[in-house]
Amino acid sequence: MPDTTAHPRNDAEHRDATDPLASLRTRFVIPDEKLIYLDGNSLGRLSKASLDRVREVVADEWGDRLIRSWNERWQTLPQTVGDYLGQHFLGAAPGQVVVSDSTSVNLYKLASAALDARPGRDVIVSDLNNFPTDRYILEGLAAARGLELKLVEFDELLGPTADQLRAVLDGDGLAGRIALVSLSQVDYRSAALADLAAVNQVVHEAGALVLWDLCHSAGSVPIELDASGTDFAVGCTYKYLNGGPGSPAFLYANASLIDGVRQPIWGWYGQNDQFAMGQGYDPVPSATRFLVGTPQVVGVSLVEAGAQVLAEVGIKPLRDKGVALTEFAIELFDAWLAPLGFTLGSPRDSAVRGSHVSVRHPEAYRICRALIEQDVIPDFRTPDRVRLGMAPATTRFVDVWDAFDAMRRIVETKAYEQIDPTRTDVT
Numbered sequence: 001m002p003d004t005t006a007h008p009r010n011d012a013e014h015r016d017a018t019d020p021l022a023s024l025r026t027r028f029v030i031p032d033e034k035l036i037y038l039d040g041n042s043l044g045r046l047s048k049a050s051l052d053r054v055r056e057v058v059a060d061e062w063g064d065r066l067i068r069s070w071n072e073r074w075q076t077l078p079q080t081v082g083d084y085l086g087q088h089f090l091g092a093a094p095g096q097v098v099v100s101d102s103t104s105v106n107l108y109k110l111a112s113a114a115l116d117a118r119p120g121r122d123v124i125v126s127d128l129n130n131f132p133t134d135r136y137i138l139e140g141l142a143a144a145r146g147l148e149l150k151l152v153e154f155d156e157l158l159g160p161t162a163d164q165l166r167a168v169l170d171g172d173g174l175a176g177r178i179a180l181v182s183l184s185q186v187d188y189r190s191a192a193l194a195d196l197a198a199v200n201q202v203v204h205e206a207g208a209l210v211l212w213d214l215c216h217s218a219g220s221v222p223i224e225l226d227a228s229g230t231d232f233a234v235g236c237t238y239k240y241l242n243g244g245p246g247s248p249a250f251l252y253a254n255a256s257l258i259d260g261v262r263q264p265i266w267g268w269y270g271q272n273d274q275f276a277m278g279q280g281y282d283p284v285p286s287a288t289r290f291l292v293g294t295p296q297v298v299g300v301s302l303v304e305a306g307a308q309v310l311a312e313v314g315i316k317p318l319r320d321k322g323v324a325l326t327e328f329a330i331e332l333f334d335a336w337l338a339p340l341g342f343t344l345g346s347p348r349d350s351a352v353r354g355s356h357v358s359v360r361h362p363e364a365y366r367i368c369r370a371l372i373e374q375d376v377i378p379d380f381r382t383p384d385r386v387r388l389g390m391a392p393a394t395t396r397f398v399d400v401w402d403a404f405d406a407m408r409r410i411v412e413t414k415a416y417e418q419i420d421p422t423r424t425d426v427t
């Protein structure tokens, strides 16, 4: 029987009482205080500022100002919000980030641009267990261009390390053949956090370009795209950045590369002097060239509103809280869940861990469903992971305590055996 006396609930209450970010939660719409939401790494919570902003953009800017709003505000939103994300979350100087389309589409645009910039090279390298959309897009590009997609198996708890990558890039007759290496900074399963600068250096030594997926790091860990020598990056805004369901994604292209690359979709929003309506495509000399069509104004506006709430406190305190929450989760895991047959699916060292923790159990799916029935919302990741996202802005230490206590009870009492094992669409 796991020992619960060593970790009383008032320990979690004390941590909340002394949490310097505790009041940030009041900036969010939380209709049900009893709901334990540990999925902010999948869909971040709604900020009150977003509610105000949606009214403003729909009622005032659209309803009242109508088409005049394009000149007054909307036309440059992808760039201004992109620069804002660059400044506060991505370590990117202005002119390199835009907010548009989805992560998948942005990945396609940038991967394609990178491949064009490395003619004569015929290999793309990625992670065998990279997020599916990344693999499919690279697979499609490789098929369309007759390239080889080399998928490398990295240790799930270490992620793509510079050393392992160097061994791959140096081996197998790959010298001079690699055009692009595309990886995720935080593993969506384990939260293993890759070292951007170290990996970038190895990729550059091989003469290739690097494209990072920052979906699980943006808004939860400090990112230094410029300082780390990153070439390209994409990421979504609906997770830790709280942009809302399906909110437009961001993309980053390093200023040193922009003039020399073109994306595959030559739309008018990437065109110099767009309203001259001229002949021939002549792309803007900034990340604007990666835009395609009319910006999703409501969506981009909500990205800005969500990000502003976090930017007010800054990424460093958010990261510190993310570390404290995940450390606490691992403490409870060791005390309560390890004795019940769970294994830890995330790195123990917070320096190489993002802001979620995965715990593994053969009955993970039914445990997840049982948790949801008790108003504790994590998510399930195949085949055996319960993934618990600790969004630093809104997650309390008591949420972590209550979730682990619930999980412990569900397994101790075998309550999960009452759950139908048929999988739902979104897990």
Ligand SMILES: Cc1ncc(COP(=O)(O)O)c(C=O)c1O
Binding pocket: 102, 103, 104, 105, 131, 133, 134, 184, 188, 213, 215, 216, 236, 249
């Ligand atoms: C690492 C990663 N990449 C990409 C995506 C999804 O991209 P899109 O917004 O294009 O569906 C996700 C979604 O969860 C993700 O976790």
